[in-house]
Amino acid sequence: MAASGQQHPDYPDTHLLQRLADAHGVGTSFHGWDGLPHSVAPETLIKVLAALGVPAHTNQLIEAALAEVELAPWRRMLPPVVVVQQGGTALVPVHVRDGATARLTAVLEAGAGEPVEAVQQDIWVPPQDVDGLATGRATFAVPPGLPLGWHTLHAESDGVTAQGALVVVPARLTTADSLAKRRGWGLATQLYSVRSKRSWGIGDFADLADLAALSGARGADYVLVNPLHAAEPVPPVQPSPYSPSTRRFFSPLYIRVEAIPEIAYLKPRKRATVERLQEQVQALNHDGERLDRNTVYAAKLQALELLYHARRSPARQAAFDEFCEISGSGLDDFALWSAIREDLAPEDPLWNDPDCALGTPEGETLREKLADRIGFHRWLQWICDEQLANAQEAARRAGMRLGVVHDLAVGVDLSSADAWTLRGVLAPGVSVGAPPDMYNQLGQDWNQPPWHPARLAEAGYAPFRNMLSTVLRHAGGIRVDHVLGLFRLWWVPAGNSPRDGAYVKYDHEALIGILALEAQRAGAVVIGEDLGTFEPWVRDYLAARGILGTSILWFENDGDSPLPPERYRTKALASVNT
Template sequence: MPEQPLHSADRPSDDLLRLAEAYDIEARYQGHDGEHHESSAHTLRAVLAALGVDASSPERIALALAHVENMPWRRTLPPVVVAREGRSVDVPVHVTHGDPVEVWVELDPEAGGGRRDLAQADVYVEPRTVDGRVVGRATFTLPGDLPLGWHEIRAEGPSAQAHSPVVVTPARLALPEALREGHVWGLMAQLYSVRSRASWGIGDLADLADLGWLSGRLGADFLLINPLHAAEPVEPLTPSPYLPTTRRFVNPLYVRVEDVRETAYLSAADRALVEWAAEPVQPLDTDPGPIDRDAAWAAKRAALEVVFAQPRSAARQAALDAFVEEQGEGLRTFALWCALVERHGAPETWPAPLNDPYSDEVVAAAVELADRVRFWSWLQWVADEQLGRAQQAALDSGMALGIMHDLAVGVHPAGADSWALRDVLANGASVGAPPDMYNQQGQDWSQPPWHPAELARAAYRPYRDMLRTVLRHAGAIRIDHVIGLFRLWWVPEGNSAAEGAYVRYDHEALVGILALEAHRAGAVVIGEDLGTVEPWVRDYLADRGVLGTSVLWFEQTPDGPLPPERYRREVLATVTTHDLPPTAGYLAGEHVQLRERLGLLTRPVREVQAEADAERERMLDALRERGLVGPDPSEREVIEALHRWVLATPSVLVGVSLADAVGERRAQNQPGTDQEYPNWKVPLADGSGNVVLLDDLVTSARLASLARVMNEG
């Protein structure tokens, strides 16, 4: 492949390249154009700085190289050991050269507990002098028959007193019985857009329960929804569900006030306060304009304050206390952050001492704001209860999986996780994507990435805790941008999105822990592996039992659409996705017209429209060849035929956009825009722009017809 040259002044030295490699930074990558691209010396130094490594001069680089080479020898044990079920693993143990050491594993109580002594392997490694001490390496073998779980390895000797977590992960995440032979289908919905006559201007968790029940009655086995991660605690709220303040906790905006049990016991005066809060926003349910999250949350927050003040029964208080105890320090810290935002406004404006979650000022604030911390913790409890009821309603309706939750790539740079997890997030860089055919300048998503080494030092517990919360009431989980478990494009602060570099992650650990937590929750895992993903990554994920993603419009060959028989089996296959217009709008070429109006096209509109028309005609020709449509099909007939095409694939999961099921034409999200388009604010509507309420779906002939098509398969 041809290579894009760098000017000599920008070319990294050999030592800088060695240092970058030592910290898992890829100095070269293959772009979407098939060409190899090199990162400049400036970019590599900036990425290293975000990792806490000073590479500002040749002397500093030499010191950093010596440090990274000696770093493992300074620890008795690795910070964490992640092993696959059925495979033995050699663990290096560092002690003063010649000293004896005893090593054993204490088993996870959830896996039965107990102790397993480890045998030393016959592996000789030359001792090394580190910080004036001669250090030897003994190798001990973790046996392959350890049970799944979070265990602990311990080492004791004259120069060793150490312990580290040992995580044994499933060799392969097994599919549930319903997916082992044939396939199942499900609906895909943006929950905030699906409103009922009882909503407060935005779809909520009671609507989720009803939509899950309806989906099951229609024959669906799962319901994929947008991420429910928490946004800001006070207005203005970030609309994008993919830019949350935290990925661990739930957005209380989705709570149905009337479904909190204590609401039933309000006095007449307090009930009136709740009803008055609802009055301004309930008429918004039928408003075809952009969803107003700020109005909905202001109304709900006022009402929930009233309900929170209502006394709870002893049993209910005990349940709340147990939830808070179970969620531990993570919930307390998140609730404190919410209380601080209430008091001081956006984190960017806080007094400097509050930026450190461990400062004396923050400790004092936790005491002063204790009642507000209890309020924000209580909100997570009531949201968790309602999520549990929604999943149970979905399963009770006959679904095999129920609710499929979505996990965003990262978090807001000024959010709760960026504050509370700063020790395991990189400072001075954000996540994005290199230039591609759709975004020629690259993308900067503004989200701070995990710091690979610090996350490992924390034994991946922040990652595990996040997964456990998302999986609490899930039958499946979709991982957005799953390649991020392998590598992420880091954009150093001050650089353009094109001036970044890939940083590799320990995918064996990240995918393994994901599989372990999904196994414990009984959930299926789907990785969104669209775009430039190396074939080996897809093979690896398939080997671990993580399903992939196929979107009909992206599955193309030089001769036209990829025949359905050639799709992968272990994927979620769909006609469209939330980053594309609904199929009715796509078929009409409205996405081209929209991009032209927004100034997003880099070529003449006639060329782009001609390509879109040709793509549509190739698809229609393929449908006709298979007898799926006649010579002059209606829009509805084409949409149903496209779903029959996807049903003809061997894919184990087939998804149907709820927007397609009602004839919606408007996109939920227009990549490349911010304020120019109402991203993530479009309410569910039909092809004429008329609002479609959840209540209307029960009698929707179009939805029922598409469901019959899906059940034929």
């Protein structure tokens, strides 16, 4: 036993531990809602670092990890991704055998132009010994005139090649500029509660189109809806739209069944079955106190199964095939999860069995075995896409400047599709939450796995991009819940109380840049829900990048007095409540 006042020899040195935490973007302290600094316990730092894949429970491990922080970039010929603002110059390090020549080329995305040679800069960096090999660094400048988009960097030296993503993003998102000249107003609604006589017991995409048409005709510029992310593929379903199964794909619960063209070709007996199911759940429209999602979803799925097997015209089949091709492996993997989840509970050991993970022989066997069910879930997403397109078209036809504004949840459930299909870019053993604040002094644990910052970058931010491009495909805007999470997130290690967490930083320049790029391409505005505890400069940064803020009536005050509307922020969405 160590003498009193001495640190146990096997317990890590606090200073070393904090250095390692800083190197990996883990906050060792933070300012709470009370304005006071709070230190993060060493035990919490060790757990958070473990979630990042960095063992830190002894001094020896910490020293080795600190050395690896220095050497890790030198082990790669190229960074996995470089994000640069349009008009700016990106300096790209290329690691080669010391003394060897190197070449770097930017290959632009399809249709954007010819490859561009990067220019080597006169920047000398001392070589490093990397596993016994003297390694040098050549620094190249990517020219500032490249177009917006997802490009590719190719490096070559001594016959060795490497490639990485080059993402050119807007310095400032311009899609909200017209709103500065003339303010707009709109409606915010929970779509499931927007029922009409034709609804199947719950508001749906057709109701959204009607609401947009009605409000647009009266001068509204947008309809902001709750997150429409998919939940479980079969009932019972998670009632909260902020704890979804995926943030990329949509909930078939909102499909208007009779709006699917193939209903016209059902045989009379099957058509009668659909009408009977419709009549049963339409009776729920008269219950103003309760929404029975599970009964509605069960009825809709039964009807949708009949429509899925109806013969499609060649044009319709071609449209479905094109949708599947554009959506790629992400849709295939989500559909596989949905097909498996139909029969397996979330606590089934298969979900954590590495032998059954995506890409394994067993996983591919499941894909072959469940091919028809996978096809069904792909088809459901196609129908969602079509009906969302109709809703946005109705909104713009009615004169709305924006149309449908989607809400992007902070994360997904721990037992969700994204948690399984995107496991490689999510951090294990932790969940997202919030530190104590004046409303909840115990802190919060939202039971949602966070992005792993380094692994997301290693993937070239593709999962983040794919999520955004899908949500924005038929949208005039997107509200990003807890946009502060693109700067840092409060990680709560498993077994800890929510207050015993730590902030982990993200590359906000990259994430905000990609968000702006995808929104610019979609012609959509971005609204950041920037409430809560945050660093003072964050709101100014978001405004400078063209992202609107959020002002809530109840929070807009000057001490004990409410602020008059003319003193609200001008570049923000103002509403009565959240």
